[in-house]
Amino acid sequence: MQFVSKQMKHFLAGSSMIRKMFEAGIELKKQYGDDNVYDFSLGNPDLPPPPAVRPALEKLVADSGKPFVLGYMPNAGYPELREKLALHIAKEQNCTVPAANVIMTCGAAGGINVFFRATLEPGDEVICPAPYFVEYGSYAGNFGGKLVPVMSKDFTFELDLDALEAAFTPRTRAVILNSPNNPTGRIYTRAELSGLAAIIQAAEKKFGRAIYVVSDEPYRFLNFENAELPPTFELFPHSVVIGSYSKNLSLAGERLGYIAVSPNFEGAGELSSALILCNRILGFVNAPAVAQRILLDCMDAQVDLEIYRARRDAMARVLTDAGIEFNMPRGAFYFFPKSPVPDDKRFVQALLEERVLVVPGSGFGGPGYFRAAFCVDTGVIERSAEGFRRAMKKF
Numbered sequence: 024m025q026f027v028s029k030q031m032k033h034f035l036a037g038s039s040m041i042r043k044m045f046e047a048g049i050e051l052k053k054q055y056g057d058d059n060v061y062d063f064s065l066g067n068p069d070l071p072p073p074p075a076v077r078p079a080l081e082k083l084v085a086d087s088g089k090p091f092v093l094g095y096m097p098n099a100g101y102p103e104l105r106e107k108l109a110l111h112i113a114k115e116q117n118c119t120v121p122a123a124n125v126i127m128t129c130g131a132a133g134g135i136n137v138f139f140r141a142t143l144e145p146g147d148e149v150i151c152p153a154p155y156f157v158e159y160g161s162y163a164g165n166f167g168g169k170l171v172p173v174m175s176k177d178f179t180f181e182l183d184l185d186a187l188e189a190a191f192t193p194r195t196r197a198v199i200l201n202s203p204n205n206p207t208g209r210i211y212t213r214a215e216l217s218g219l220a221a222i223i224q225a226a227e228k229k230f231g232r233a234i235y236v237v238s239d240e241p242y243r244f245l246n247f248e249n250a251e252l253p254p255t256f257e258l259f260p261h262s263v264v265i266g267s268y269s270k271n272l273s274l275a276g277e278r279l280g281y282i283a284v285s286p287n288f289e290g291a292g293e294l295s296s297a298l299i300l301c302n303r304i305l306g307f308v309n310a311p312a313v314a315q316r317i318l319l320d321c322m323d324a325q326v327d328l329e330i331y332r333a334r335r336d337a338m339a340r341v342l343t344d345a346g347i348e349f350n351m352p353r354g355a356f357y358f359f360p361k362s363p364v365p366d367d368k369r370f371v372q373a374l375l376e377e378r379v380l381v382v383p384g385s386g387f388g389g390p391g392y393f394r395a396a397f398c399v400d401t402g403v404i405e406r407s408a409e410g411f412r413r414a415m416k417k418f
């Protein structure tokens with residue numbers, strides 16, 4: 024008897040590498056104790072939410088006896104929050120953004136699914152620079168779309184504009200970008216993005232359809248060198264920005280994000296209406312009330328960037344001491360160093376034998392590398408040094 028769809032059966036059989044590491048970590052911690060396992064496998068922020076979150080929650084508790092405080096709301100979210108957020112996004116995008124173009128979602132993940140539901144026809148293609156956040160493949164696939172990963176330049180992970188240009192077809196519907204990037208820590212420059220904008224413009228003309236840019240930005244605030252984050256709406260008229268409060272407010276379990284639609288194209292109103300409808304019909308109905316009320320009071324708050332900077336520097340020292348080659352991440356909380364052998368899984372296994380948990384780059388469409396998330400305590404990073412050194416000696 025068949026209890027799940029054939030596709031799900033297939034997906035279940037190929038359980039993800041991150042998940043395998045997660046399970047290995049639980050076993051090792053049971054055996055050796057939490058302090059003796061160095062787990063860099065997950066991008067789950069460990070910092071507590073910033074201080075402004077507590078009074079916002081206390082206010083909510085005080086108001087919780089009132090009717091509808093936690094009730095249904097318009098599908099796009101609380102109007103006063105959308106107004107406030109639209110002003111915030113306008114500053115980042117350097118243009119006026121109407122509140123009608125801002126839709127609150129269940130995290131960035133919910134936002135991307137809503138966007139694909141609203142725009143993809145079965146068989147449509149979504150181009151994505153690799154290495155990339157693996158869930159994008161599932162998100163496009165949920166609506167009959169196909170992710171088309173395009174490898175970035177070796178080691179620097181600069182966009183390979185020639186390879187990207189060659190990937191456009193009459194079925195291309197969108198390009199999904201993630202900067203600062205998970206897993207590479209790269210921030211795309213204005214020159215790279217302008218190059219991509221010219222390619223998209225030419226492809227739109229050639230194929231006669233709008234090709235969207237989806238700028239997925241959960242790590243926008245983790246920008247260690249204050250690098251320019253060029254405004255998406257200015258560079259790409261057919262675009263959306265997808266944001267999240269999972270990382271900057273450490274509220275990943277509260278599932279809050281948003282989609283902001285560029286005001287710079289004539290279909291923006293129709294797209295916004297479709298996105299709001301999809302929020303409803305995908306079953307989210309609206310983004311969580313508690314998280315939206317927290318955000319109303321905490322829009323300018325964020326976790327301490329300096330803590331992440333200190334961890335980044337500690338991890339850089341550990342990798343350098345072990346003789347591992349890497350590019351210093353300019354943003355997000357991941358290193359994507361080179362494996363000393365082409366088979367990244369072999370090196371990840373050697374690290375696992377030293378109780379150091381990382382994820383093979385092949386799990387992100389970047390074989391020959393590995394990902395180490397530094398959203399863990401500096402002490403863990405420092406204590407992992409011996410394990411990295413010993414694993415390197417094996418090669």
Ligand code: PLP
Pocket residue numbers: 066129130131132133156201205239241266267268269275279280
């Ligand atoms: N996009 C990227 C690149 C991510 O790394 C993540 C989470 O790790 C998400 C989206 C999903 O974020 P959220 O928790 O807001 O759904």
